[in-house]
Amino acid sequence: MAISTATKAATDALAANPAPVSVGAQEVHRWMQSFTWDFDKNRTKYSTKYKMANDTKEQFKLIAKEYARMESVKDERQFGSLQDVLTRVDAANRVHPKWNESMKVISNFLEVGEYNAIAATGMLWDSATAPEQKNGYLGQVLDEIRHTNQCAYINYYFAKQGQDAAGHNDARRTRAIGPLWKGMKRVFSDGFISGDAVECSINLQLVGEACFTNPLIVAVTEWASANGDEMTPTVFLSIETDELRHMANGYQTVVSIANDEAASKYLNTDLNNAFWTQQKYFTPVLGMMFEYGSHFKVEPWVKTWNRWVYEDWGGIWIGRLGKYGVESPRSLRDAKKDAYWAHHDLFLIAYALWPTGFFRLSLPTQEEADWYEANYPGWYDMYGKVYDEWRARGCEDPSSGFLPIQWFIENNHPIYIDRVSQVPFCPSYCKGESTLRVLEYNGKKHSFSDQWGERMWLSEPERYECQNIFEQYEGRELSEVIAEGFGLRSDGKTLISQPHTKKDGKLWTLDDIKRINCVFSDPLKAL
Amino acid sequence: MTIEVNGGRRGLTDPEIAAVIMAAVPDKPLETQRKMNYFMKPRGKRINEYEVLCCYSQPTPDWIPGGLDWGDWTQKFHGGRPSWSNESTEMRSSDWLAHRDPAFRWHALYVKDKAEEWRYTDRFLKAYSADGHVRSIDPVWRDEVLGDYLGAFGFYEYGLFNSHSSVVRDCLGDTLRMSSAMIGLDKVDNAQMIQAERTFLSKLVPGFPESTDIPKQEWTKGAIFKGARELVQDIWQATYDWNEILFSGHMICDPIFGQFVRREFFMRLSSYYGDNLTPFFINQMQLYFSQTKGITTDMFHTCLGADVEFGDYNNRLMRAWANKWLPRTVNALKDFMAIYATIPEIKGVSDKAAIEAALVRVFADWKRDFADPINYKVDTAALVKTVLSGLK
Numbered sequence: 001m002a003i004s005t006a007t008k009a010a011t012d013a014l015a016a017n018p019a020p021v022s023v024g025a026q027e028v029h030r031w032m033q034s035f036t037w038d039f040d041k042n043r044t045k046y047s048t049k050y051k052m053a054n055d056t057k058e059q060f061k062l063i064a065k066e067y068a069r070m071e072s073v074k075d076e077r078q079f080g081s082l083q084d085v086l087t088r089v090d091a092a093n094r095v096h097p098k099w100n101e102s103m104k105v106i107s108n109f110l111e112v113g114e115y116n117a118i119a120a121t122g123m124l125w126d127s128a129t130a131p132e133q134k135n136g137y138l139g140q141v142l143d144e145i146r147h148t149n150q151c152a153y154i155n156y157y158f159a160k161q162g163q164d165a166a167g168h169n170d171a172r173r174t175r176a177i178g179p180l181w182k183g184m185k186r187v188f189s190d191g192f193i194s195g196d197a198v199e200c201s202i203n204l205q206l207v208g209e210a211c212f213t214n215p216l217i218v219a220v221t222e223w224a225s226a227n228g229d230e231m232t233p234t235v236f237l238s239i240e241t242d243e244l245r246h247m248a249n250g251y252q253t254v255v256s257i258a259n260d261e262a263a264s265k266y267l268n269t270d271l272n273n274a275f276w277t278q279q280k281y282f283t284p285v286l287g288m289m290f291e292y293g294s295h296f297k298v299e300p301w302v303k304t305w306n307r308w309v310y311e312d313w314g315g316i317w318i319g320r321l322g323k324y325g326v327e328s329p330r331s332l333r334d335a336k337k338d339a340y341w342a343h344h345d346l347f348l349i350a351y352a353l354w355p356t357g358f359f360r361l362s363l364p365t366q367e368e369a370d371w372y373e374a375n376y377p378g379w380y381d382m383y384g385k386v387y388d389e390w391r392a393r394g395c396e397d398p399s400s401g402f403l404p405i406q407w408f409i410e411n412n413h414p415i416y417i418d419r420v421s422q423v424p425f426c427p428s429y430c431k432g433e434s435t436l437r438v439l440e441y442n443g444k445k446h447s448f449s450d451q452w453g454e455r456m457w458l459s460e461p462e463r464y465e466c467q468n469i470f471e472q473y474e475g476r477e478l479s480e481v482i483a484e485g486f487g488l489r490s491d492g493k494t495l496i497s498q499p500h501t502k503k504d505g506k507l508w509t510l511d512d513i514k515r516i517n518c519v520f521s522d523p524l525k526a527l
Numbered sequence: 528m529t530i531e532v533n534g535g536r537r538g539l540t541d542p543e544i545a546a547v548i549m550a551a552v553p554d555k556p557l558e559t560q561r562k563m564n565y566f567m568k569p570r571g572k573r574i575n576e577y578e579v580l581c582c583y584s585q586p587t588p589d590w591i592p593g594g595l596d597w598g599d600w601t602q603k604f605h606g607g608r609p610s611w612s613n614e615s616t617e618m619r620s621s622d623w624l625a626h627r628d629p630a631f632r633w634h635a636l637y638v639k640d641k642a643e644e645w646r647y648t649d650r651f652l653k654a655y656s657a658d659g660h661v662r663s664i665d666p667v668w669r670d671e672v673l674g675d676y677l678g679a680f681g682f683y684e685y686g687l688f689n690s691h692s693s694v695v696r697d698c699l700g701d702t703l704r705m706s707s708a709m710i711g712l713d714k715v716d717n718a719q720m721i722q723a724e725r726t727f728l729s730k731l732v733p734g735f736p737e738s739t740d741i742p743k744q745e746w747t748k749g750a751i752f753k754g755a756r757e758l759v760q761d762i763w764q765a766t767y768d769w770n771e772i773l774f775s776g777h778m779i780c781d782p783i784f785g786q787f788v789r790r791e792f793f794m795r796l797s798s799y800y801g802d803n804l805t806p807f808f809i810n811q812m813q814l815y816f817s818q819t820k821g822i823t824t825d826m827f828h829t830c831l832g833a834d835v836e837f838g839d840y841n842n843r844l845m846r847a848w849a850n851k852w853l854p855r856t857v858n859a860l861k862d863f864m865a866i867y868a869t870i871p872e873i874k875g876v877s878d879k880a881a882i883e884a885a886l887v888r889v890f891a892d893w894k895r896d897f898a899d900p901i902n903y904k905v906d907t908a909a910l911v912k913t914v915l916s917g918l919k
Contacts, residue, residue, distance in 0.1 A: 020652075021656040022652040028723045035718060035722075045764075046693075069641075169561065190601045227548070297531045
């Protein structure tokens with residue numbers, strides 16, 4: 001069309017219809033796929049054995065400004081609730097103390113996962129070739145920043161308004177002391193960002209987000225609410241609205257490699273490794289936080305696990321990917337066994353090491369013990385009687401001179417760290433599936449608790465050689481470690497962590513710990 | 528009462544549950560220090576909300592300067608390469624977590640601004656279209672410059688956007704990572720705004736091509752953007768040092784080439800050709816440029832260039848990078864000069880003297896804001912002369 005004719009046509013069009021016109025997000029997005037171009041150097045900086053297709057689409061077709069509009073609306077609702085009505089009703093001081101402590105861990109550890117997911121999705125944005133697929137990952141990059149800030153906001157809120165700020169106010173500095181930290185880093189940090197880009201996507205999106213965010217971010221809101229906490233549902237359910245996009249990204253990752261020959265060779269092995277990696281930590285830790293970190297219980301963890309992980313994810317979600325050759329992980333059956341007892345085993349160890357935490361733990365009360373026994377028959381004979389013994393020896397009382405870790409030593413029940421998952425286990429006193437396996441490599445001994453982690457180690461030991469806490473602290477006295485790791489309250493002497501949440505209970509100080517003269521040793525050296 | 532509750536009973540509102548909870552809550556708070564991150568050093572007098580929510584969220588060990596964690600990585604890349612490492616950049620820092628966005632924008636503040644810009648864009652476009660402004664745009668400017676060359680410039684913005692992906696993966700600080708993602712999103716927003724303008728014009732002007740085919744042809748095969756395309760490709764995919772990516776993109780390329788094309792070409796000239804639509808979009812891009820400049824100058828000047836231990840070394844490295852990237856940027860601008868032969872000349876606006884004045888402005892700004900702070904010696908008159916040699 002000639003130029004002058006075009007101007008005339010525009011004039012005529014306006015005369016015929018002067019209605020206001022704008023541009024919608026979808027009208028822009030439909031050109032996204034054409035935004036890139038071919039050039040010699042155009043290849044990812046992060047190698048992958050898979051080939052992602054050039055024409056992969058995204059399911060959430062957003063442009064930058066529409067993304068911002070959508071998120072901003074959600075923020076207004078969320079922060080409005082937090083800063084207005086929940087503050088006016090003093091909600092942070094109406095939370096059960098046990099749950100207040102759990103949120104020190106849950107919120108901060110989830111923050112670490114969200115933070116590392118920023119980098120993980122940055123890597124996927126780089127690895128994808130299709131602009132729409134890049135755009136999907138980009139949206140997730142921004143979401144993960146949002147979630148990092150949101151998780152932080154929970155700790156910030158509880159610190160500012162709640163009943164015990166210690167741990168909420170400095171979790172980022174003190175979290176590294178204890179036995180739960182390294183395992184969390186494996187699943188929530190390095191597992192997302194270090195490896196084949198598609199393998200990382202499987203860890204993050206296909207397993208971490210599609211499988212474990214349901215119990216972690218959705219189920220947790222029921223437990224929070226039952227225990228008086230309305231801040232966590234307000235924030236976490238807002239986070240979950242973004243997780244749908246992330247699950248879609250994971251789905252599209254699989255779609256993008258479906259026709260690649262490498263997928264038929266490696267995909268199910270990578271999925272199995274990712275599932276075992278994630279479940280090895282989340283299954284016991286989430287169960288422990290829910291059941292032992294609350295007063296009011298919603299349902300036994302094993303039921304929650306079975307519904308979200310086994311049926312919803314292992315059956316329905318993975319079933320949908322069956323047409324792309326994806327199968328339910330072979331390790332799912334072993335994981336199902338862990339879902340029954342592993343969190344009870346872990347709490348026994350976590351409580352024994354309570355001084356290294358940044359939160360207060362509580363022994364089960366009689367009514368809780370009854371609930372455990374009713375839902376996990378055999379619980380008392382294995383765990384309940386030990387807690388009774390610890391209580392009788394004064395484990396909650398600073399003047400008792402008794403730390404539960406002494407019980408493990410006295411009874412010759414060494415605690416090891418699984419090298420691949422970094423999760424502690426006690427093979428001589430557990431009801432879960434853990435069994436001790438020891439291998440030597442690079443002049444050091446390495447312990448493992450299951451065949452799946454051992455297989456990962458045997459394939460690529462150089463990826464998992466991380467030092468564990470017993471090697472790190474070996475020969476050091478416990479109070480020194482606590483002080484060095486900033487495990488003290490603002491008075492400079494009282495521990496952040498405590499073995500009870502009783503309102504009238506005495507609080508342990510650094511001197512109480514020092515008197516016991518507990519020195520770390522590496523159990524592998526005794527083998 | 529039983530401790531198992533179901534049916535959605537809430538501890539805050541259920542009287543029976545609430546009574547049990549309140550009986551367990553301490554009579555007074557157990558801890559008096561209520562400020563999260565109280566241990567950190569704030570940029571200003573007090574720790575602000577941005578610093579509370581962002582700083583030290585990164586779990587890096589203390590051998591990456593600034594980190595609070597200890598030990599090794601729990602999982603590494605195949606072959607044993609670490610998750611994050613000091614070797615990922617030639618820059619050195621005594622604290623990789625020191626950077627602050629000068630606007631202290633955490634996610635909620637960032638998206639709030641952009642959401643407002645989107646709503647205003649929608650309102651503006653409706654008013655613009657109903658008012659019939661499109662009739663006054665010079666046809667050559669509209670169909671060739673906006674249709675082809677503005678569209679081609681969208682690929683420049685898209686390419687620079689993609690250069691942020693590996694920065695977001697590899698960089699060593701939390702606030703750096705968040706800032707890098709945000710300035711990356713601003714770049715793809717620029718590319719999308721350009722396409723939005725072209726789509727909008729296609730709705731108002733029958734026959735105006737909405738397709739990206741011709742702009743892509745211009746970007747990939749044409750002479751006007753040849754230097755820019757090669758420059759962007761090298762920043763995006765041929766550069767592995769994440770600091771060098773940010774430095775080349777935001778301290779050299781965009782403050783010179785991007786500024787000239789956006790501010791001195793499209794924005795300054797558009798009104799002379801009856802186009803008051805393009806400045807609306809370019810102004811948003813210039814806002815993003817300004818915010819990005821605040822971020823990257825904080826990274827490179829306030830933090831790295833002034834680092835007590837490594838400042839001298841870092842400034843020397845930045846000067847070496849400037850030596851590498853400045854000639855390519857000048858060459859890109861020289862190629863771009865050919866665009867003036869495609870538009871009707873307006874005396875005092877698009878003639879050689881006006882172009883030279885525009886170049887002088889851009890290079891003077893760059894020298895003041897980017898070169899002088901790292902003590903980089905540059906003959907801007909010679910650079911202007913080189914660029915002008917590209918005029919047809």
